Amino acid sequence: DVKVTQSSRYLVKRTGEKVFLECVQDMDHENMFWYRQDPGLGLRLIYFSYDVKMKEKGDIPEGYSVSREKKERFSLILESASTNQTSMYLCASSFGGLGNTIYFGEGSWLTVV
């Protein structure tokens, strides 16, 4: 079975803090993704990576950065957290072409106060 693991399920951070969300997959997938999920807005792509050290902006990259130093690990970074970044964050991975089936982690609930 594909396993995508997000290190933190629930986080509470203060405005202005630097926040790291970590994700690891165990299926040797080339592609990794970070999505944000908000009520009524569905899943919105923040960043994705199709190879180690490669990254591409998604639909809503502002306020975020990412790091992919190893194939299995993809980190989402909030340089200075703001209250409008309170959300559910979902990491995902897939093989090869960008349209291949995406497998999701369990999600990280981030609250910025």
Next chain:
Amino acid sequence: GQQLNQSPQSMFIQEGEDVSMNCTSSSIFNTWLWYKQDPGEGPVLLIALYKAGELTSNGRLTAQFGITRKDSFLNISASIPSDVGIYFCAGQPSAASKLTFGTGTRLQVTL
């Protein structure tokens, strides 16, 4: 970017009823996927469709890839309480494109 309209936004049904939901795109897609998200969890793939007209079942779930290639449908027969959750469609216009997700259909099942 691509747009997917998913409807209905929410449904309240009684246990045992059948459910239908659909997704429509503004352009032709060559792949449609349906995911379910249980409360507090990440989405899990239910059904994948790769060919226009394709009809695929997974237990009580049946999904179809529309003939026009601009829509897809998901049906759930004889709903049960564990069907509760959010159902997402996702599609892509080509193999080189990213998946686009619908806004989800929230399903509530009452006893």
